[in-house]
Every structure is written in structure tokens, then in C-alpha cells.
Amino acid sequence: MDTPPFRAERKRTPAEQGNELGFAARTEAWTSQERVNYNQTSAMLTVWKKTEELAHLNEVSSVPLQQTLRHSQTAFTNFFAKWARYPHFKSRRKSRKSAEYTTSGFRFRDGKLTLAKMPEPLDIVWSRPLPEQAKPSTVTVSQDAAGRWFVSMLCDDPSVTPLGAKGNAVGIDVGLDHLLTLSTGEKVTNPRHERKDRVRLAKAMRNLAKKTRGSANRNKARLEVARIHARIADRRRDGLHKLTTRLVRENQTLVIEDLTVRTMVRNRTLSRAISDAAWSQFRSMLEYKAAWYGREVIAVDRWFPSSRLCSACGTVQDRIPLSVRTWTCGCGTTHDRDVNAAKNLLAAGRAVAACGAGVRPQRSTPGGQSAMKQEVSRREP
Known part of the structure; x- marks a missing residue:
């Protein structure tokens, strides 16, 4: 056929x-x-x-x-206003179907939601209880690629208030071997959610490729692939929510590195692992939760040599390959690459908080060769 x-x-x-x-x-x-x-x-x-x-x-x-x-x-x-490009439509086959209702288009009473032109309330399984006396201002009904229906309600949550001030500050270095390394020495394991379901996903995608376009069987196979992707995304999002909430609750100041993830995923060798780590999503969650609870997130310049800078004496190494995870400085200090980077990020973030200046990459070693040349030139007649 x-x-x-x-x-x-x-x-x-x-x-x-x-x-x-x-x-x-x-x-x-x-x-x-x-x-x-x-x-x-x-x-x-x-x-x-x-x-x-x-x-x-x-x-x-x-x-x-x-x-x-x-x-x-x-x-x-x-x-x-020249703030964006000319509008265009998203893909019909890939985009999320949704409908947004304002206050005139729904009724919310006694924990039951009824949309306009619907005879009965929606049968909803709540992911969490709404705040007491909550009055939703907007309701969005959507369906994802896996065929699951969701209802999101926009309302004020009085329980989201600034937490008590803390004196703790932490530097956070993201990575692939470990998802996060903190300046305290703690390392958070990278769960690698996509890798756990890679075999199952590959099998489902091979099955999808064999189906005839436009057939009912192809649609079933597409849904199976979408369900696996949704499972991976759900587990990743849940883990990041728990991690970012803990970090925001325990620390007043959080210092991260301003990475260009969009450029980094062009590396074909690491793009899959970087996408699975979801560094951009982690930063987004950290920033909006910090704004909720009265915390501060400081982003250090991406060119700051956090991995090559000795956190003990300030000497900058010429080059350290990614395969080198431990190195020894000339001052005799042995560094774990990731922990050292997190410590340097914390120190740079504290300088920003104290002086209000931006963090720029250090081009020369303090008191090193360049400083000696400057001193000699000043002393020459």
C-alpha cells in the first residue's frame, strides 16, 4: 500500500x-x-x-x-515597537493546545470548577490544595503532546512571603558528572533522567518510524513516544523543584555562573547530556523562588576563570583540560576542580554584593608576572 x-x-x-x-x-x-x-x-x-x-x-x-x-x-x-520579530504560529502537531478563561468565563465554588457553556463541573484531580479563600483570576485548560489534560489557576497565595534573613551564602557550580557542586563541598548527583529511559525511548521511536503517515497506528505510536518524553520531563522538573526550594530556604545569597546554554548545546558530543541536566530551567526556578522568598541570586560573568583560579592564593593556571578533575597549585594546595570553582564563584559573588560592581574575568595573576612588569616600568628612570 x-x-x-x-x-x-x-x-x-x-x-x-x-x-x-x-x-x-x-x-x-x-x-x-x-x-x-x-x-x-x-x-x-x-x-x-x-x-x-x-x-x-x-x-x-x-x-x-x-x-x-x-x-x-x-x-x-x-x-x-521593535521588541520582537513578526509573529508566527507554532507547530500544530507539536504545540500545546490551550484555552484561557478570565473571571467571566468560569465559576469556582466549593472547590469545583465550571467553565462557561459546560453543564457540570470538571472532574479534577488536584495536584495540591489551593490557598484558603483563593479567588482565581484566570484559568487555563491545556492538553500536552501526551494527551494529558491540565488546569492551571492564577491566584494570589498569601503563604508565599519573604523568609527570615540568613547569613548563609553559597557558590553553585553546575556540571555533568555531578549536577551541582556547592562551595561547602557538597555534590549533588546528576540523576540523568533521559539516560534511564533511553532504551525505552529508542524502541518507541523505531516503532513510530515504521508506521504509515496519517494512520491510526502512527498516532498511537506518537502518543507512546510523547508519554515517555513527558515522564522524563516530569521527573526532571520534580527533582529541580525540590533542589531549588532547599537551596533557597537554606541560603540568603546564591551565586551561579552566567552560562550560555543555547551555545553550549551546539556541541554534538555533550548536547544530549547538557539538555538532560536542564541548567537553564534550574536557574529560572532559582531566580523566581529567590524573588518570592527575599533571597538574592548573583550571576558571575561566564568568562570568569573559576576552574583555573586557585581559591587559596589567587593564581590563574594557563589551561586545565576537562578530563583533569583534581589539580595542585604552585602554593601546594590541591583542589577538586568543581569545589574550587564553586568557592571562587562565591568569593566573586560576595565582591559583587559588597561593591555593587560586575564580575569581570581576571586576565592576569595578582602579584604575578604582569604585576612585576608594571612595577619595573614604574621604577625605571
């Missing part, structure tokens, strides 16, 4: 259809050197609902449709 000349795409939601129509109208106006704002697209939506082809848009609440138009308005505003 020949492969059908089409590629299966998931069915569009009404919110996506409304957004596509509004986007098409804006793009057509842009090619004519005109601009269409939110009020105009909202009026167009009312007209589109009255047509026979788009009458099905009346079956859902108008709130998610209006929200997609508002998001589109924000995207075009950023484009016209």
Missing part, C-alpha cells in the same frame, strides 16, 4: 481557529501598510460567527476566543 500524500495534523481548537483568522486579517492589512487593532479583530470575530462555515465557534465560550485575539494584539504591539 502506497503512503498517502498527506501528513496527519491534529484538529484545530476553536481558539486556534479564531486566532488564525485574526492573524490572517492582520497580515493582510500589514501587506497593505495598514494596521488592525484588537477592537477591529473582535468585531470581525462577531461577523465570522454568523457565517455558515464558522458557526461552530458559537458552541464554545467567547472568552477563550477573545483571549487569543488579546495575545495576538500583544505580539503585534511588541513587533511594531
